[in-house]
Amino acid sequence: MSDPSTAVSRAWVEVDLGALGENLRQVRNAAPGAGVVPMLKADAYGLGAAQVLRAVLAEFAPDGPWAIGVAAVSEGEALRALGWAGRVLVCAPVAPGEERRAALAGLTLSISALDALDRWAAAARDTGRSVSFHTEIDTGMGRAGLPAGAAGEWGPAVAERSGDLIAWEGCFTHFHSADEPDLGPTEAQVRLFRAALAELPPEPEGAPRRVVHCANSAAALRRGGFGMDLVRPGIFLYGGQAGVETHPAPVASVRARVVRVADAPPGATVGYGATYRSRGPERWATLAIGYGDGLRRALATAGGEALLHGRRVPVIGRISMDVTVVDVTGVPGVSAGDVATLVGRDGDDEIRVDEVAARVGTISYEILTGLGPRLPRVYRDGPGPKP
Template identity: 40%
Template sequence: MKAISANCARILGHLPKGTQLFAVVKANGYGQGAVPVAHAALEGGATGLGVATLEEAAQVRGLVDHEQILVMGGMLPAQAKAAAASGCSIAVSGRELAEALGGSERPVPVHLKIDTGMGRFGCAPEDAPALAQLIDESRGTRLAGTWTHFASSESDAEMTKRQFGLFLDTLARFEVGPGMRHACNSAGALNHPKFALDAVRCGIAIYGCEWPGTQPALALRSNITHLKTVEKGATIGYGATWRASGPTRVATVAIGYADGVHRARANRGHGLVRGRRAPLIGMVSMDAITLDVSDVPGVQVGDVATLIGRDGDEVITAEEVAGWSNTISYEVLTSIGSRVERRHSK
């Protein structure tokens, strides 16, 4: 967990002084445990936590002031009572949820989301001033923040600038105070620190991915449970997609697609065994993968195989695994299965 604390401190050091950091711990802390991740992030300087659902908010209640937990996901008006009872800050994208929350007995802190180009959640910019006023004037709500989300801050600077400009122009038309203003996700905070405003929301970066100089927080390891030597022409795995070009030492490792090794990894990439890279061969099964350990001296049943992380001088990153898996590092982390034991170290 030291890596997460250090990453949060590094992110804050990159931003204008006084910027607050919401550490995004949704999806069980990107597969690493929401509560321990939240503790580590707060130790590193984060002052708020971002989650997707009320259930996730309940997991981290008590670690910070309830209002510093932002429930960012979509919510139905029927959930307004439960949302109000949580005491957490609630993201609102439309009038229906705003009105449902407006009947609460105590003011609910609301963060109004404006769609500036992501096209997923958020009210239209032209509707935002009136919706902000409704939230501010209703007995059961209080406008605690206003936010937007960048669609391509990792790759399209011009689009990000347009979104940010539209956001500021929309805020300028408010007749009420916008509360805490925030727009940047991890890539936005990295590439556009001047757009930080009052706070940023960082997820993937606090876990040591997609931000140069951060420390990877996670290692994924299993054990070799079977070893054998196959002769030239032998095939390995479902579909016989790999065929030995000569005598090959094959290690079966107790981890598969149910545990987060994507089937797209068939015959792609490596694991680490005894500090050396061993090619993944054959199809990924539900519970097992196979590695070619012909070039790894002394391999034995019980040896550790590292799928993400360091072994000696060799390192496999989540970003590298994402490339082999035709996906992104976010999915690599969040798809690690529930039967994989989580061990947290300070």
């Protein structure tokens, strides 16, 4: 593969923004009429919030999405620095003491406890800023939220704390199993959520109706967001499956250059611990990528592969911090400077991010967010040249 943008890079991540836009359109088509809150937390799942934000805004031109979703106050501040003036919804509890920063940045917080709401109201008074919040309702996730079964108790207390400077804008819940084959537990959560909503006091006269939302990528695609006001897509936008029947366009590719090719005699060993020994004459290629770049070390014993010249080649020996060795015996013409693909397409074959995740017993989220800062991100508006 010859590409001037990566000519001096040992390894890099290619991000296909056109594919990301395609995935966003799939979500919008699956949940027509619902507002969309694209999740850009964790630096847009490791792919770069600045460029992803621009791609998202292009899809929603001229008005933009209903909100951008994040998980931390610092992420909301970063979006403001990038020029996003629309709504930013922080979808996780914030640490005590961060409320003033959130108010100054004009963020919308999610509230999981009455004392958190009191701190948010204090920040509004202290800064003189009007702020808003969404109450998270816990229907079984367990990590955050006010209990669904006690909505008749905390609902009036939340309403009492709302006022001129602090608006109760919405309510949401989060699913724990919407990507599993059996949607029964998810439907049970929806019933709990709706029952809790029915226990809440009505909006004050003249106040806007509170928006309600529950759907991550899986629930948006598989159940259209259950007919609620908003959907909050995340992993599907970035090319990860959200249930086996969902089919995202691949967004991220991970490439690395071959930096050494050598013939190995029978009985030669490679890597720390000498865990691999050649069974005959072999040819090995060293790739300039390792676990210091986010390549999972466990791939060495889990059938890890790369693509070179359109063919799958196995990882051999332990993955090092900076390099990885693959067996290219039988693949003609491999030489230093060639490009190997660890995630993505090369010729007629493809290694998908979900395949890599399954090999090491994790999820695509962790593979993407684990790609290290040493890997430059290269952005395309469509598929790049094939290696």
